[in-house]
Amino acid sequence: MSSISLRAINKSYDGTTPVLHDVSMDIEDGEFIVIVGPSGCGKSTLLRLIAGLEQCQDGEILIAGERANEQLPQHRDIAMIFQNYALYPHLTVRENIAFGLELRKVPKKERNARALEVARTLQLERYLDRKPGALSGGQRQRVAMGRAIARNTSTFLMDEPLSNLDNALRVAMRTEIKALHRQLGATIIYVTHDQTEALSLADRIAVMKDGYLQQFDTPEAIYDQPANQFVASFLGMPPMNFLPADKVPFWKGDADIEIGLRPEALSINPAGAGDFCLPGRIAISEMTGSDVILHCDTDAGRLTLIEERTSLTKGGGDVLINVDLDRAHYFSKADGGRVNPA
Amino acid sequence: MKLENPVQSLFALLFGLLFLSPALYSIWLSFQTADAYYAGGLEFTVDNYGRAVGQYHFARYLLNSVIVSGIVTVGGISIATLAAYAFARFRFRGGDLLFGAVVATLMIPSHISLIPNYLTLAKVGLLDSYAGLILPAMASAFATFFLRQYIRGIPRSLDEAAYMDGATSLQVLWRVIVPLSRPAILSMALFIFIGEWNSYIWPLVAIGKDDLYTLQVGLARLYRINPGEGVIDWPLVMAASTISILPVLLGFALVERHLVRGITMGAVK
Numbered sequence: 328m329s330s331i332s333l334r335a336i337n338k339s340y341d342g343t344t345p346v347l348h349d350v351s352m353d354i355e356d357g358e359f360i361v362i363v364g365p366s367g368c369g370k371s372t373l374l375r376l377i378a379g380l381e382q383c384q385d386g387e388i389l390i391a392g393e394r395a396n397e398q399l400p401q402h403r404d405i406a407m408i409f410q411n412y413a414l415y416p417h418l419t420v421r422e423n424i425a426f427g428l429e430l431r432k433v434p435k436k437e438r439n440a441r442a443l444e445v446a447r448t449l450q451l452e453r454y455l456d457r458k459p460g461a462l463s464g465g466q467r468q469r470v471a472m473g474r475a476i477a478r479n480t481s482t483f484l485m486d487e488p489l490s491n492l493d494n495a496l497r498v499a500m501r502t503e504i505k506a507l508h509r510q511l512g513a514t515i516i517y518v519t520h521d522q523t524e525a526l527s528l529a530d531r532i533a534v535m536k537d538g539y540l541q542q543f544d545t546p547e548a549i550y551d552q553p554a555n556q557f558v559a560s561f562l563g564m565p566p567m568n569f570l571p572a573d574k575v576p577f578w579k580g581d582a583d584i585e586i587g588l589r590p591e592a593l594s595i596n597p598a599g600a601g602d603f604c605l606p607g608r609i610a611i612s613e614m615t616g617s618d619v620i621l622h623c624d625t626d627a628g629r630l631t632l633i634e635e636r637t638s639l640t641k642g643g644g645d646v647l648i649n650v651d652l653d654r655a656h657y658f659s660k661a662d663g664g665r666v667n668p669a
Numbered sequence: 670m671k672l673e674n675p676v677q678s679l680f681a682l683l684f685g686l687l688f689l690s691p692a693l694y695s696i697w698l699s700f701q702t703a704d705a706y707y708a709g710g711l712e713f714t715v716d717n718y719g720r721a722v723g724q725y726h727f728a729r730y731l732l733n734s735v736i737v738s739g740i741v742t743v744g745g746i747s748i749a750t751l752a753a754y755a756f757a758r759f760r761f762r763g764g765d766l767l768f769g770a771v772v773a774t775l776m777i778p779s780h781i782s783l784i785p786n787y788l789t790l791a792k793v794g795l796l797d798s799y800a801g802l803i804l805p806a807m808a809s810a811f812a813t814f815f816l817r818q819y820i821r822g823i824p825r826s827l828d829e830a831a832y833m834d835g836a837t838s839l840q841v842l843w844r845v846i847v848p849l850s851r852p853a854i855l856s857m858a859l860f861i862f863i864g865e866w867n868s869y870i871w872p873l874v875a876i877g878k879d880d881l882y883t884l885q886v887g888l889a890r891l892y893r894i895n896p897g898e899g900v901i902d903w904p905l906v907m908a909a910s911t912i913s914i915l916p917v918l919l920g921f922a923l924v925e926r927h928l929v930r931g932i933t934m935g936a937v938k
């Protein structure tokens with residue numbers, strides 16, 4: 328049982344500058360939660376509060392229904408994977424993995440067997456007697472993961488564990504983490520600033536900005552129903568386009584809003600006519616493989632969309648951009664909040 | 670280090686000999702008889718070592734120095750490591766002020782504290798005892814300062830990882846900080862040992878009994894063994910001096926390979 332609840336958490340490091348404002352969330356047992364946001368938004372601080380490595384000024388942290396604010400990290404039975412891995416450099420991979428078990432006075436034979444079992448899962452058997460200094464970045468990352476898994480705990484905290492890996496390894500490790508979550512059935516709270524990781528891993532995503540929780544929902548809900556302009560712009564690649572409603576010629580509704588259009592809501596209209604079309608000119612085209620990302624300048628602003636590669640999308644030409652208003656999002660100009668236009 | 674050319678090698682050899690020559694000369698002298706030395710002749714003997722150990726209680730002085738320096742080194746490095754860990758890793762009320770006070774004591778010449786220390790130990794009746802030699806030397810401000818700086822260089826995330834693994838503060842110190850600080854701790858231990866081994870003024874002031882004299886005090890007494898004749902038995906003094914440097918050389922040989930090696934490589938990305 329490893330549900331975690333945060334109730335109105337406030338945190339400041341210096342007592343004057345708040346880092347977290349009234350953050351509340353309920354995390355179910357076995358859920359994979361990803362906390363995402365730009366640098367300095369408070370996501371790592373939130374993770375450290377759950378770990379017990381920081382104390383909050385206000386609010387309550389409940390682990391398995393019990394108040395844990397005063398509990399020391401070593402008593403919370405939570406495993407953590409650090410961004411910089413934090414492997415003990417003087418210990419071998421085997422000793423690193425078994426360190427937590429040794430502290431719990433598990434007999435040597437048993438903990439070595441467990442270390443071997445974990446190393447097998449993570450394909451680290453060959454490196455068991457090496458020290459971290461003799462491992463590559465990806466291997467160190469797996470040792471850090473092995474150290475957490477070996478303890479058989481029900482909650483894992485991961486602080487940007489893949490941020491130091493190259494792209495190919497990151498994609499591979501992402502899949503491994505997902506598989507591991509299925510296998511262990513543990514609660515995982517994962518911090519990242521990478522939206523692709525967030526969308527691909529999470530059962531639910533917590534989007535944060537400037538210490539405020541912006542939205543806490545499933546990836547689908549966050550993508551399809553973003554709570555505000557920040558959430559809409561943060562998740563999705565290429566990011567959502569925003570056009571001031573008063574600059575869109577075919578818009579007849581409330582002029583005091585921003586119209587949000589994901590690239591997939593836009594397309595080049597080869598026929599050259601339609602009710603909701605914007606004339607534009609291709610400013611930049613970026614080849615991504617089978618598709619091309621087009622950045623088009625219109626009178627209402629720049630729009631980014633994805634198209635298949637055709638002679639039309641080579642760049643430089645005038646185009647007519649079709650807007651699918653059924654897939655549009657609307658946000659208040661005043662506070663950026665999601666609105667339903669009249 | 671690989672030397673590039675023969676000229677460099679020759680210079681290195683000459684400088685080496687230049688620095689070694691006083692030590693080599695004193696060792697050579699320790700194997701001469703006093704009569705031959707003063708007559709300008711050469712006569713080889715090992716008798717000076719026998720006299721220093723047998724006739725002038727050097728074995729006892731050696732034992733005293735080993736006991737005192739050993740306990741001061743082990744005790745001093747333990748206290749300094751614990752204090753340095755506290756100063757480096759924990760925030761507590763008055764911590765910075767206390768650390769400032771520790772550093773400030775480095776600026777006080779040791780001779781200034783000689784009389785207060787003497788009076789304090791006289792009051793508690795610890796003069797003329799091992800405790801009187803050991804206790805005032807147990808806290809080393811320099812070792813505390815040095816180790817605190819070293820520990821601050823160890824990534825804090827290693828402590829945090831150990832806490833998450835279930836360690837207590839003392840386990841973090843013993844299982845993570847101490848192994849990673851080994852080069853610094855051994856350097857400081859050697860530094861404390863040499864300092865205590867060579868300590869002369871305090872044992873001279875605090876000890877009045879012959880069987881509690883340390884090597885350095887005993888060595889100084891050898892200068893006075895022929896007071897009437899005004900002649901110093903240099904071969905005997907050099908034999909005693911040679912005996913007194915052997916444990917320091919041994920200590921250095923034991924810890925030398927650990928002194929400069931950094932072992933935090935691979936801890937963090």
